[in-house]
Amino acid sequence: MEKPSVRLCQGVNGLEKFVLREIRGSSAEVYLYGGQVTSWKNDLGEELLFLSNKATFSPPKAVRGGISVCFPQVGTHGALEQHGFARNRMWSIDPAPPPFPPNSTNRTYVDLILNLSEEDPKIWPHSCECRLRVTLGPGGDLLLTSRIRNTNADGKTFSFTLAYHTYFRVTDISEVRVEGLETLDYTDNLLEKERFTEQGDAITFESEVDRVYLGTPTKIAIIDHERKRTFVLRKDGLPDAVVWNPWDKKAKAMADFGDDEYKHMLCVEAAAVEKQITLKAGEEWKGRLELSAVPSSYCSGQLDPQRIFEG
Numbered sequence: 001m002e003k004p005s006v007r008l009c010q011g012v013n014g015l016e017k018f019v020l021r022e023i024r025g026s027s028a029e030v031y032l033y034g035g036q037v038t039s040w041k042n043d044l045g046e047e048l049l050f051l052s053n054k055a056t057f058s059p060p061k062a063v064r065g066g067i068s069v070c071f072p073q074v075g076t077h078g079a080l081e082q083h084g085f086a087r088n089r090m091w092s093i094d095p096a097p098p099p100f101p102p103n104s105t106n107r108t109y110v111d112l113i114l115n116l117s118e119e120d121p122k123i124w125p126h127s128c129e130c131r132l133r134v135t136l137g138p139g140g141d142l143l144l145t146s147r148i149r150n151t152n153a154d155g156k157t158f159s160f161t162l163a164y165h166t167y168f169r170v171t172d173i174s175e176v177r178v179e180g181l182e183t184l185d186y187t188d189n190l191l192e193k194e195r196f197t198e199q200g201d202a203i204t205f206e207s208e209v210d211r212v213y214l215g216t217p218t219k220i221a222i223i224d225h226e227r228k229r230t231f232v233l234r235k236d237g238l239p240d241a242v243v244w245n246p247w248d249k250k251a252k253a254m255a256d257f258g259d260d261e262y263k264h265m266l267c268v269e270a271a272a273v274e275k276q277i278t279l280k281a282g283e284e285w286k287g288r289l290e291l292s293a294v295p296s297s298y299c300s301g302q303l304d305p306q307r308i309f310e311g
């Protein structure tokens, strides 16, 4: 048994990262650059997130993989650069994190706050506090909580979209199913954001996918059939879910992504995209994402609902 610990150390290219460890051996890594989670391992030391072998860790380029916070804009849904600027700014240790409900079992966490640059008001003329708490639960669950506060001194309202851009590591994308999004409406980024209704039983992958599922349930499951592992996402305050896999052609076009790596990743991103979140001066918004990885009780096409959708 290890002792739970949170350690600040140097990561790739001398960039600082936090390493969180829990008693049964699970761990997570969070970089101050981008406030980005780059690793999440289970009790057996198996990596659960995808991080590209070609990820550069060279600011101002965003790190390809892990979990980045897209804020204040998701994708091209606005006038800012793709996915906003939070993922390519330095974050720092939050000196005054707001109180969380007391929870004696969760001590392994780090509180970060986004440092806006002096140039940022030119592209986004607002003042805000953007906080992120990353918690590793004793059982190895990973919990991200964001708080965004409008601190505009001039009383101005602002609006934003936000996503946790999560790259799950999967064994073989063609053997993966996503459950929880069937029958929902989605907008298709590959077809000029046209709106469709999902028809199938569950989502499977055989070509490029880039969709925003709208108003999803709070729980979504990603079943890695070959590894017999199911990722369960539970989310609050983030009604939508982006599902993305670049497939072969787009993979080749990305400098920081290996040609065949699309086979081993899937992005399912808890997000607030369709409806912007609007905060009046002084108001705060809170959203959270909880991830767990459990052995699949998936067999002959059926998820065991007891295991996945309860509890």
Ligand SMILES: O=P(O)(O)OC[C@H]1O[C@H](O)[C@H](O)[C@@H](O)[C@@H]1O
Residues within 6 Å of the ligand: 062, 075, 082, 083, 189, 210, 211, 242, 243, 244, 267
């Ligand atoms: O290359 P990036 O800016 O990190 O974006 C990678 C991908 O992220 C999202 O999932 C979007 O829906 C995609 O359209 C985009 O290609």
